[in-house]
Amino acid sequence: MRKKTNLKARFLTSLVVAAAVLFFSQCKKEDLQFDNDVPMAAKMDAGVKLAATGITSSSYYLENALPTGYVKDGSRDYTSYIQAAVNKYSNIVFPNFPILVNDDGINIGSNKTLTFQDGAEIRLKGTSSASYNILNIVNASNITLYNPVIKGDRNSHIGTSGEFGIGIGIRGANDITIYSPKVTECWGDGIYIGQGSNYSNSKNIVINDAYLRKNRRDGISIISVDGLQLNNLYAGYTDGTSPWCGINFEPNNSACELKNIRINNPRTEYNAGNGIQIGTSRMLTGTNKEVDIVINNHKDVGSNRYAFKLSQSSTGSGKLYGEIKVVNPTWHKFLDRPIWMYNNQPGLKTEISSPEVMIASGSILSWNDAYDLMMKNVRLGSISIIKELLSIVDEPNLSVDSSPTAVVFAVNAGGYSFTASNGINYQSDKNYSGGYVYKTSNGITNTEDDALYQSERFGNFKYEIPLANGTYDIVFRFAEIYHSSAGKRQFDVFGEATSLISNIDIYSEAGRFNGYDIIRTVTVSDGVLNLDFKTDVDNAKLSAFHIVKN
Numbered sequence: 001m002r003k004k005t006n007l008k009a010r011f012l013t014s015l016v017v018a019a020a021v022l023f024f025s026q027c028k029k030e031d032l033q034f035d036n037d038v039p040m041a042a043k044m045d046a047g048v049k050l051a052a053t054g055i056t057s058s059s060y061y062l063e064n065a066l067p068t069g070y071v072k073d074g075s076r077d078y079t080s081y082i083q084a085a086v087n088k089y090s091n092i093v094f095p096n097f098p099i100l101v102n103d104d105g106i107n108i109g110s111n112k113t114l115t116f117q118d119g120a121e122i123r124l125k126g127t128s129s130a131s132y133n134i135l136n137i138v139n140a141s142n143i144t145l146y147n148p149v150i151k152g153d154r155n156s157h158i159g160t161s162g163e164f165g166i167g168i169g170i171r172g173a174n175d176i177t178i179y180s181p182k183v184t185e186c187w188g189d190g191i192y193i194g195q196g197s198n199y200s201n202s203k204n205i206v207i208n209d210a211y212l213r214k215n216r217r218d219g220i221s222i223i224s225v226d227g228l229q230l231n232n233l234y235a236g237y238t239d240g241t242s243p244w245c246g247i248n249f250e251p252n253n254s255a256c257e258l259k260n261i262r263i264n265n266p267r268t269e270y271n272a273g274n275g276i277q278i279g280t281s282r283m284l285t286g287t288n289k290e291v292d293i294v295i296n297n298h299k300d301v302g303s304n305r306y307a308f309k310l311s312q313s314s315t316g317s318g319k320l321y322g323e324i325k326v327v328n329p330t331w332h333k334f335l336d337r338p339i340w341m342y343n344n345q346p347g348l349k350t351e352i353s354s355p356e357v358m359i360a361s362g363s364i365l366s367w368n369d370a371y372d373l374m375m376k377n378v379r380l381g382s383i384s385i386i387k388e389l390l391s392i393v394d395e396p397n398l399s400v401d402s403s404p405t406a407v408v409f410a411v412n413a414g415g416y417s418f419t420a421s422n423g424i425n426y427q428s429d430k431n432y433s434g435g436y437v438y439k440t441s442n443g444i445t446n447t448e449d450d451a452l453y454q455s456e457r458f459g460n461f462k463y464e465i466p467l468a469n470g471t472y473d474i475v476f477r478f479a480e481i482y483h484s485s486a487g488k489r490q491f492d493v494f495g496e497a498t499s500l501i502s503n504i505d506i507y508s509e510a511g512r513f514n515g516y517d518i519i520r521t522v523t524v525s526d527g528v529l530n531l532d533f534k535t536d537v538d539n540a541k542l543s544a545f546h547i548v549k550n
Contacts, residue, residue, distance in 0.1 A: 062094050079104055094115065095119075128158035143177075145178045166189050184212070193205060206231075227261075228263075233267070254285045262296070263293075269300065269303065308331070321345075363406070418451045454479075460534055463530075475547075487507075
């Protein structure tokens, strides 16, 4: 069992500070646009609402540049034709059908406007290249993109190495505005904002209503920028190669800047890593730097590690100053703790105001419980969590069943009945077919409920659980209690014949004797939830799981 760190003495009650926080937090929880926790991807996959276009009487229609007999099914590579048109004309309109390009991508120069009509899409031809930019903006300025739809080669990629296949790459560029981009299934990041030649930083970037889903590395990577506004960005289901974040700040060197950044109403969900991650250590190699980031109304649902992570552990001689504000966040269905913070720079202030925290069982925590839980993962530095005048638990919020009946089924796989520290009663193993049981007496880290992870069902097996039709969240609990190195175990988990977890190697993710949990959402339509555990290497396994009605 972990020790509780009592840091409430750091709690700021200054009315001046509280007033500053309230200035940055003008909307109440009930004013948020997220009406429930139905995955945003389910709402967005049906189509993205198009922004106003840049079409004028002088616009050039791209189909006029395509060869005679061109196809409209995205099966032929038209990269050279598109590039020639983009080079020649300043205002280009993409046709209302998919177009295939290769890993050369499309380079966009200064003073360009590109509009994607409804139905327009750029698809990347499967490549073995570990690095590409489907739309590439480098050391250019005054560019506007309307409604770009980009689909990467994640499912057709040739090979397994590399992680830098980018949907929209912005490097050393100025005055860039992008409306309603939809970027999915890229080998690396959906969008990348960084440095151009001679370490030039990007400046004055505005991205509205981005939809970034199922990209392999990050939804968006923010490397270096002075002046960035992200409004209503969605980044979900990022997985495949570390760090698996929805939004990831990761400067590469001391020339990078993270200044004048405002992120309004971001939604991150079900990312394999963190919802939002900020790691600034590489900025400090002898030069003092200043950071200015404000994140308003962040909502994370079910990202696998933390909703928000800050890591600043530089040992360099440079000092980091500035402020990071996270205002009015709602962090739902996380597995252990909503945040992780390490900061050894006293000049870098981090404030989190008015957080709403809901644990995996569906209960929204009181302010004191939420505060204690968050502070368990705060290490060093100048971290303050600021409370509004009204207790957050009293504000009307999302419709969530916080009663014990929210958990409809819970089982300790291979083990006996056990009541966990969160109050959930896990029954002795039931409703399974196939598999074998293995147990250990070794202690389990990263949990207060060792007993849930000390037993397992392993092999090829399944569970059949009678449930009313509807949508459910399943919290799978794992620990590697047998193997002592990576590559020894790998398996898949299916729910209702749909892949929920693919090619997982628990040791690679969490090491040995360490609790590791994953949340997945599934819909039941036939009165029975079917869970199948299938072996790839050695044996599939499960420590415990519980199910929450969505």
